[in-house]
Amino acid sequence: MKAKKFIALIAAIATVFALAGCSLSREVASLDPYAPSDGVQVDTEALKARNVMFVVDEDGNAVLIGSFINPGQGAVSATLETMDSNGTVVMTEMTIEAGAKFDLGYNGTEGKYLYLTETPGSMHPVYMRVTGDPTRMLVPILDGALEEYRGFID
Numbered sequence: 645m646k647a648k649k650f651i652a653l654i655a656a657i658a659t660v661f662a663l664a665g666c667s668l669s670r671e672v673a674s675l676d677p678y679a680p681s682d683g684v685q686v687d688t689e690a691l692k693a694r695n696v697m698f699v700v701d702e703d704g705n706a707v708l709i710g711s712f713i714n715p716g717q718g719a720v721s722a723t724l725e726t727m728d729s730n731g732t733v734v735m736t737e738m739t740i741e742a743g744a745k746f747d748l749g750y751n752g753t754e755g756k757y758l759y760l761t762e763t764p765g766s767m768h769p770v771y772m773r774v775t776g777d778p779t780r781m782l783v784p785i786l787d788g789a790l791e792e793y794r795g796f797i798d
């Protein structure tokens with residue numbers, strides 16, 4: 645009888661260790677940081693870009709939208725620069741006060757309009773310059789398939 649109890653105890657301990665070890669031997673994907681949006685996010689020391697994307701209609705008329713946050717103690721002047729499909733350089737200049745957010749295309753501000761021949765699902769480069777060398781963002785191109793983006797291209 646003692647042997648059966650001992651074997652049961654050993655089996656229970658082995659089961660506990662085997663099941664507890666599952667979380668130690670694998671990467672837990674839900675612990676990885678990610679951008680829970682359709683657009684891209686980029687962090688620099690002076691500026692944080694959030695949910696930056698192009699919304700394009702079937703004729704190639706596109707609008708660049710996104711939010712930019714200044715986490716610093718002083719105002720930041722920044723420039724966004726990209727090139728449309730006709731080869732025209734498109735620039736947006738913005739000044740963001742300390743601890744503030746600038747919305748491009750949201751909350752009463754207009755997005756930046758341009759012409760793109762890339763199809764939805766593609767990525768298009770946008771360069772964000774605060775000081776020094778610009779930071780390259782590969783910005784996704786979306787269409788009006790999602791209702792929340794139709795208003796940008798109508």
